[in-house]
Amino acid sequence: KxxxxxxxKTGIIVKMGKILDSYADHxxxxxxxxxxxxxxxxxxTQEEIIQELKISKADMLINYLxxxxxxxxxxxxxxxxxxxxxxxxxxxxxxxxxxxxAQRFKNNNIPIIGDDIKSQIGATIVHRVLTNLxxxxxxxxxxxxxxxxGGNTDFxxxxxxxxxxxxxxSKTEAVQxxxxxxxxxxxxxxxxxxxxxxxxxxxxxxIRMEGNIFGDIPINLELRLSVEDSPNSAxxxxxxxxxxxxxxxxxxxxxxxxxxxxxMKHPPIQYSDNIAYQLTEEFIEGFSEVSIQSIxxxxxxxxxxxx
Numbered sequence: 001k002x003x004x005x006x007x008x009k010t011g012i013i014v015k016m017g018k019i020l021d022s023y024a025d026h027x028x029x030x031x032x033x034x035x036x037x038x039x040x041x042x043x044x045t046q047e048e049i050i051q052e053l054k055i056s057k058a059d060m061l062i063n064y065l066x067x068x069x070x071x072x073x074x075x076x077x078x079x080x081x082x083x084x085x086x087x088x089x090x091x092x093x094x095x096x097x098x099x100x101x102a103q104r105f106k107n108n109n110i111p112i113i114g115d116d117i118k119s120q121i122g123a124t125i126v127h128r129v130l131t132n133l134x135x136x137x138x139x140x141x142x143x144x145x146x147x148x149x150g151g152n153t154d155f156x157x158x159x160x161x162x163x164x165x166x167x168x169x170s171k172t173e174a175v176q177x178x179x180x181x182x183x184x185x186x187x188x189x190x191x192x193x194x195x196x197x198x199x200x201x202x203x204x205x206x207i208r209m210e211g212n213i214f215g216d217i218p219i220n221l222e223l224r225l226s227v228e229d230s231p232n233s234a235x236x237x238x239x240x241x242x243x244x245x246x247x248x249x250x251x252x253x254x255x256x257x258x259x260x261x262x263x264m265k266h267p268p269i270q271y272s273d274n275i276a277y278q279l280t281e282e283f284i285e286g287f288s289e290v291s292i293q294s295i296x297x298x299x300x301x302x303x304x305x306x307x
Contacts (some may be wrong), residue, residue: 003231016041017049017076022069024160027153034197036153046079053083060086060244062237067091067154068163077101081108086244089114090237092170096255097268106254111247113240113256116170116265119232123148123205124174124265125273126225127190131178132272134211139219141179143187144209146171150192150229151199158192167191170266177270203229236263246284258283 016039027035044052053061061080065072073093080087081104087095089112095101096114105112118125127146134141149155158164168191175190176182205225213219243259260267262276271279 015052016043018043018046018072020069020072020075022065022072024066024068024157024163026160027157030156034151034153035156046075046082049076049079050083053079053085058083058085059248060088060241062088062090062241063093064090066157066163067167068157068160069093070166077112080112081105081110084108084110086110086248087112087114088237088240088244090117090233092116092166092266094166094170094266096260096264097266102255102268109251109253111244111253111256113244113260114264115260115267116167117233117237117240118174118263118265119227120235121225121227122232123203123207123225124171126205126223127175127207128178128273130207130209130221130223131175134209135178135180139211139213140181141183141209141211143183144175144207145189146175146191147189147193147206148191148203149194149196149199150201150203151195151197152201152203152229154229155192155195155203159195164191173270174265178272201229203227203232239263243280243283256283 019038023038061076061083063073063076065076069091070093073089073091073095077087077089077095087105087110089095092115094115096105096112102112123146127144131141131144133139158167172188172190176188203226205223205227207221207223207225209221211219240259240263243256243263247253247256255268257267257269258276258279261269261271262273262280
């Protein structure tokens with residue numbers, strides 16, 4: 001698929017980074033038409049990567065490494081700190097939502113948005129909205145699942161279940177945060193399900209929700225979502241980049257709570273999507289470095305205004 005034709009040459013050179021745990025061993029076992037292969041170029045050291053960021057005069061570093069790249073994600077977060085560039089963490093490794101990491105970015109006056117980018121219309125955002133709908137309409141949610149299949153290298157990478165611990169936690173918490181009463185672990189199942197090669201970049205999501213309405217009358221909802229997977233978060237990450245740039249221009253460091261809550265599955269603070277949207281709009285309009293306490297006060301006021 002072509003999103004933009006006839007892109008002129010920019011002279012930008014793509015250089016090798018540091019692999020660490022960003023390449024799963026099982027990827028070697030698949031045909032090149034389905035997997036990705038490692039470059040034979042020499043890996044750069046941390047010092048060389050930091051130098052490249054400085055020489056290029058980069059504003060920010062965007063982390064889109066494969067799911068499960070725990071060591072590599074933290075390595076690049078460290079590079080961002082030392083190069084003094086903003087950090088946008090699009091994968092489920094908890095950095096912006098980790099108080100220790102967030103404080104380090106705060107101490108260095110470097111902005112960070114994270115963790116784990118939402119898609120524009122994806123499984124998580126749809127599941128969150130429906131869960132919030134159940135809550136707002138007084139429906140008692142009893143159990144739910146979300147199953148996902150796809151045929152790209154993202155799903156192939158996730159066949160290694162050891163790489164899914166943070167991913168599963170991130171997606172599950174994104175939905176749990178919208179429930180009226182948290183579901184027991186056995187009553188909520190969310191995560192990648194399988195790799196189906198012929199689906200290619202098409203992702204298919206199946207959501208089922210079971211609950212009780214007035215009088216304990218049972219209700220269930222089933223939804224199937226089919227979407228082109230790779231570009232689905234592109235529009236979201238572009239807006240996240242804009243917000244990170246705003247923070248850089250304001251000389252604002254630390255975790256950006258408002259845009260993180262709207263753009264990310266596992267932000268430092270979870271809000272319903274409508275509140276997160278309002279907070280992000282206010283951040284863009286000029287709320288600089290809003291504290292957690294201030295956000296809570298604003299949320300309470302908005303709730304009272306709605307009532």
